[in-house]
Amino acid sequence: MITTTVPPSRRVLVECVHAATAAPSLHNSQPWRFRIDGPAVEVYADPRRRLEVVDPAGREQLISLGAAVYTLRLAIQQAGYQCELTAFPRADEPELVARVVAGRPAPVSAATEALATAIPHRHTNRWPFAQTSVPPALLRLLVDAARREGAVLTVAGAAGREQIMNMALEADRRLRDRPGYREELDRWTGYGRRHDGVPLWAVGPWDALESVPVRDFGDLSTVNRPVEKFEPYPTILVLSTDGDREPDWLRAGQALQRVLLTATWQNLATTPISQPVEVPAVRRMLTDPATGLDAQMVLRVGYGRMAGRSPRRPVSEVLIPERGA
Secondary structure, three states: OOOOOOOOOHHHHHHHHHHHOOOOOHHHOOOEEEEEEOOEEEEEEOHHHOOOOOOOOOHHHHHHHHHHHHHHHHHHHHOOEEEEEEEOOOOOOOOEEEEEEEEEEOOOOHHHHHHHHHHHHOOEOOOOEOOOOOOHHHHHHHHHHHHHOOOEEEEOOHHHHHHHHHHHHHHHHHHHOOOOHHHHHHHOEEOOOOOOOEEHHHOOOEEOOOOOOOOOOOOOOOOOOOEEOOOOOOEEEEEEEOOOOHHHHHHHHHHHHHHHHHHHHOOOEEEEEOHHHHOHHHHHHOOOOOOOOEEEEEEEEEOEOOOOOOOOOOHHHHEEOOOOO
16 A cells, blocks of 8 residues: 655666666667656657667667556556656757656556566567467457557458568668668677677577578677577557657557567567668568558567577666756
């Protein structure tokens, strides 16, 4: 039973920020900063961590920030407080993408507790999944998770899945020809001890069937990268929004994280497949002509082996001093 009537302490909010840093981000770039301001946490884009080659418009950076915003909201709710979100609260601070205010004490729902418990267990899994179908009931849970955050999640049928995989493979080929692409990947591949990027152990194997697009992280020619058979008929989901501007990208990130945490709660493994939405010509092909919805991310889900936790920067590196400090 909640008996407190005071706002959360700074210590509680720091713990919520720590939870938010577990959110997924493109190449594990962790492009966020946070400022605690009384009962509020402000979320800022870190322009130094934007991937200029693969994400020139900053769309995927805002999706990453949206994932962190949702995780922050969830952590505040698990701490026993209502929270109020304001997106892009100050026009004179374009890097300030969200302000999340912890409000009145509130009971913690079972769904909030389950999703919050999944935060440290959600990991991108780049390994083969079992050749086992995901039950329709679980897919409906994922679709509902996206809907609750204002996005649309579509489960690809057999024909759609083949088309999307072909689009992803074509996009991957185009990206490899983009100037600076390989250098950028190499910069974010986790050689040695670091708190960001994709560590070598998380890169995963090549697909012997060449059906699932596997990202070529950096120059791995000196690494004995294994080759395994991936599932021939992966379960593919497309996350879309009704709009394609900065607020839509931030909303897509929140929906993405809610979907990923719901999948983790249900013991599903997940892999974001971002290549087809990183090439504008290919991304336009994913637009549903009937609805006009804009594709923001492609996901692969299934049952997979345990995946490890990618490194995260300490909270001290992402916290901005309080205003006036």
